[in-house]
Amino acid sequence: xxxxxxxxxxxxxxxxxxxxxxxxxxxxxxxxxxxxxxxxxxxxxxxxxxxxxxxxxxxxxxxxxxxxxxxxxxxxxxxxxxxxxxxxxxxxxxxxxxxxxxxxxxxxxxxxxxxxxxxxxxxxxxxxxxxxxxxxxxxxxxxxxxxxxxxxxxxxxxxxxxxxxxxxxxxxxxxxxxxxxxxxxxxxxxxxxxxxxxxxxxxxxxxxxxxxxxxxxxxxxxxxxxxxxxxxxxxxxxxxxxxxxxxxxxxxxxxxxxxxxxxxxxxxxxxxxxxxxxx
Amino acid sequence: xxxxxxxxxxxxxxxxxxxxxxxxxxxxxxxxxxxxxxxxxxxxxxxxxxxxxxxxxxxxxxxxxxxxxxxxxxxxxxxxxxxxxxxxxxxxxxxxxxxxxxxxxxxxxxxxxxxxxxxxxxxxxxxxxxxxxxxxxxxxxxxxxxxxxxxxxxxxxxxxxxxxxxxxxxxxxxxxxxxxxxxxxxxxxxxxxxxxxxxxxxxxxxxxxxxxxxxxxxxxxxxxxxxxxxx
Numbered sequence: 001x002x003x004x005x006x007x008x009x010x011x012x013x014x015x016x017x018x019x020x021x022x023x024x025x026x027x028x029x030x031x032x033x034x035x036x037x038x039x040x041x042x043x044x045x046x047x048x049x050x051x052x053x054x055x056x057x058x059x060x061x062x063x064x065x066x067x068x069x070x071x072x073x074x075x076x077x078x079x080x081x082x083x084x085x086x087x088x089x090x091x092x093x094x095x096x097x098x099x100x101x102x103x104x105x106x107x108x109x110x111x112x113x114x115x116x117x118x119x120x121x122x123x124x125x126x127x128x129x130x131x132x133x134x135x136x137x138x139x140x141x142x143x144x145x146x147x148x149x150x151x152x153x154x155x156x157x158x159x160x161x162x163x164x165x166x167x168x169x170x171x172x173x174x175x176x177x178x179x180x181x182x183x184x185x186x187x188x189x190x191x192x193x194x195x196x197x198x199x200x201x202x203x204x205x206x207x208x209x210x211x212x213x214x215x216x217x218x219x220x221x222x223x224x225x226x227x228x229x230x231x232x233x234x235x236x237x238x239x240x241x242x243x244x245x246x247x248x249x250x251x252x253x254x255x256x257x258x259x260x261x262x263x264x265x266x267x268x269x270x271x272x273x274x275x276x277x278x279x
Numbered sequence: 280x281x282x283x284x285x286x287x288x289x290x291x292x293x294x295x296x297x298x299x300x301x302x303x304x305x306x307x308x309x310x311x312x313x314x315x316x317x318x319x320x321x322x323x324x325x326x327x328x329x330x331x332x333x334x335x336x337x338x339x340x341x342x343x344x345x346x347x348x349x350x351x352x353x354x355x356x357x358x359x360x361x362x363x364x365x366x367x368x369x370x371x372x373x374x375x376x377x378x379x380x381x382x383x384x385x386x387x388x389x390x391x392x393x394x395x396x397x398x399x400x401x402x403x404x405x406x407x408x409x410x411x412x413x414x415x416x417x418x419x420x421x422x423x424x425x426x427x428x429x430x431x432x433x434x435x436x437x438x439x440x441x442x443x444x445x446x447x448x449x450x451x452x453x454x455x456x457x458x459x460x461x462x463x464x465x466x467x468x469x470x471x472x473x474x475x476x477x478x479x480x481x482x483x484x485x486x487x488x489x490x491x492x493x494x495x496x497x498x499x500x501x502x503x504x505x506x507x508x509x510x
Contacts (some may be wrong), residue, residue, distance in 0.1 A: 012434065012498075020315035023308045034461075036375060045475050067375060067456040081364030082374045186475045239364060241372060 072152025150180025287479035317388035325396030351449030383450030399432020
């Protein structure tokens with residue numbers, strides 16, 4: 001018995017030391033070049049990047065590390081120099097980013113639109129609204145539960161501008177019906193579905209989630225809800241370590257005919273999620 | 280949520296799905312490496328503190344115990360501010376890499392190993408060290424002997440730290456960025472991918488993590504009984 005225990009304990013130490021040595025040794029593999037792409041959640045949650053990136057990775061022999069966060073956070077990651085290239089959708093914030101010298105150039109490459117989602121029963125009567133600000137006004141009027149991204153993402157920025165247009169500039173303190181959750185688009189759609197609340201979503205992510213939720217589009221089509229996506233290489237003058245040539249190659253690729261074709265052809269359940277913006 | 284997802288999870292586990300294995304591999308790799316770093320630093324320190332008297336020892340010991348409860352997101356924030364390109368160690372370019380996760384998890388594991396090694400060793404006979412000194416043992420011989428005597432305590436400390444870091448999500452998420460095939464771990468995958476519809480994968484990963492956690496606790500229990508039996 002003693003011998004068995006001895007063997008077990010020795011075995012434990014050998015196993016522990018061995019596995020630790022292995023883990024520490026394989027800590028970092030730098031043989032492949034990596035490009036860090038900080039992106040809005042919608043491009044990743046919708047599955048587009050899994051189609052769009054592999055041909056680029058293959059051609060250039062790089063691995064693109066995708067960090068999916070809100071547009072606001074993606075821009076912050078760019079400002080601090082922790083990403084090489086950004087894919088975002090808040091034109092005003094993007095322009096500011098480039099003007100401050102953090103981005104080389106903002107390149108517009110695709111678009112879709114935002115849709116207002118809500119429960120089938122539509123308790124706030126949003127379907128009767130004539131335009132987007134009317135839709136938001138109806139939700140505020142009814143004090144119907146609304147889930148806000150609350151993360152300074154492109155969708156959040158758009159949502160806040162819609163509340164302003166609806167005369168609800170300080171919606172953040174409007175009451176318990178307005179719920180800021182600080183999460184990505186997919187999480188917010190799931191949450192809104194669980195709570196049968198209204199929310200604003202980009203069409204791409206909504207289509208990707210459509211099969212799993214009961215929420216419906218209760219308002220769409222207002223030009224105000226247009227949603228343009230830009231891609232920006234981080235400026236090496238601010239951050240000399242960024243891989244600007246590769247970043248620029250990615251920008252060129254997504255705006256090239258093959259890249260645009262992938263955007264154009266990407267479908268979920270037969271529906272087109274994003275539209276190419278380069279003529 | 281639905282039956283198909285659970286069946287799919289079982290299929291992923293049985294077929295040793297490539298992504299499932301890769302994510303599990305990452306989790307184990309990061310946790311093992313950080314526990315190793317913590318063990319190498321903390322074990323000798325623990326021996327030192329346990330067998331030396333010095334001013335402020337009590338304060339140090341209570342600080343050690345307090346740090347065992349470091350919230351993971353606070354460690355994430357701290358290491359983030361150090362490793363980010365705009366932070367003091369930004370030049371190393373470690374942000375959003377496996378190294379960043381290992382650094383964060385090492386910070387979590389350090390006080391755990393230190394505290395538990397210290398507690399375990401201070402329960403050893405205090406005369407042990409004096410006897411060793413009297414017998415003319417060199418410092419290295421003394422430390423080796425003490426560690427032999429306290430090996431179960433050291434093993435428990437390492438296992439406990441491993442159990443904590445393998446299941447933590449805060450630092451892995453903030454420092455690794457949940458990058459697929461690179462820094463995605465069991466915990467970040469479950470936290471973030473569930474919402475993206477990868478429910479089956481999350482369930483399968485949850486099962487793996489449970490097995491790891493049970494394994495760790497089974498091991499701990501065994502060590503404690505073993506110590507009880509032979510002490």
